[in-house]
Amino acid sequence: MPGTLYLIPNTLGPTEAAPDALSHILPDMVQAQTARLDYFVAENAKTARAFLKLIALRHPLAKPLQEIEIAELNVNTPPQALTTLLAPLLAGRDAGLVSEAGVPAVADPGADLVRLAHQHGVTVRPLVGPSSLLLAVMASGLNGQSFAFNGYLPTDAALRAKRIRELELRSRAERQTQLLIETPYRNGAMLEALTGNCQPGTLICVATDLSLPSESVRTLGAGKWKALLAAGQAPDFHKKPTVFLLLAQ
Template sequence: MPGILYLVPNTLGPAETADSNVLASILPTEVQMLAARLEYFIAENAKTTRAFLKLVNVRHPLAKPLQEIRIAELNVNTEAAALPALLAPLLAGQDAGLISEAGVPAVADPGANLVRLAHQHGIQVRPLVGPSSLLLAVMSSGLNGQSFAFNGYLPTDAAQRTKRIRQLEERSRQERQTQLLIETPYRNGAMLEALASACNGSTLISVATDLTLATEAIRTQTAAKWKSELGAGKTPDFHKKPTVFLLLAD
């Protein structure tokens, strides 16, 4: 009988301390205990996963010493032909944890392809409760939580990016739908400037940074207000910090 593929949520950023309560407000105890008993992980980043397991181990001893736990990497560079080998231990009966570098796996994450293949092989997939930056951003933005869409990264070319923003704004206006996007953290400033410049002045733009972390910051205001602040040199403290951008057109 195949093992179970557990979708294990990770923290949304590095913990500032390693005390016994560091995961208490982020992951349910049951999720931590389950992660502690797994001996095989498929991870977007092995180093990040080891750091996560060290935190889990503070209160819930791992089934094996960390150096003996197998961690196979699955990231954007992993070829599709390599996926079956990652599932081989599960088909042999071993449980495994699929874990992202941050947040929940298989959402804006290469793990989705492995989950699809697991279903094709009749492997049971179990998602576990944990933080999703996208849902937390929607919750805290004040924008439409009844209808929203995640659009990932926008083009890096300025002209193409502006064109895409205007397409998303029009879609938002027509469908009353909140549009979510992300950017490589060191380009957050350029993304906010592009949104403020390309959008209608009354369009609402929300910026959610470092969600669940001590440096968390969430602001929602009109594109006109953002443009005015940026013009005055008032830029959010979000350089190189994971940020979710949201917009809702009137």
């Protein structure tokens, strides 16, 4: 009988190494289930080990950390390697899928493994934890009844501007909140592109370091954001994970 694939949320950023460090982020039952596993598929093995060290502060791990198997699944993993990653589950072993940050399989290469697990009749169990996208929608004040995640926009300035205008038109036509992310060191360029290509009344939310002590969420019209940027009052979001949201009025 195949094992179970547990989808284990990770923290959304650096977390203090204290016994109760995860208490406001992950339910205790999620931490306990994670500690019982000895096989993980992770986007980055080093990050996964750091996460397991936090888990171990409250729940003893199934094996010493150095004996726990962590296989990597990221953008560089060839599709044919998925079968190898799934093999332990088909042999009856439970496994945990862990993202670099937040929930696995959402804007994350782990989705490919989850799909393959379903194809082979493996039970998939999503566990409760932080999602930066949902937290951003919750805190933005924008439309939470209809929203779409668009991932990364083109890095080419002209193509990015064209895509922003398309998203604004879609938002206005469907009354739909549009979510997007950017490589943290390009957050400033993204906000400038949004304010430069959206109508002044279009609402833009900048949600940074969600669930962390430095968390910041602010929603303003594109025109007001543009004025703040011109006055040198950009958000403190350089090199910090940020979700951008827009809703055309």
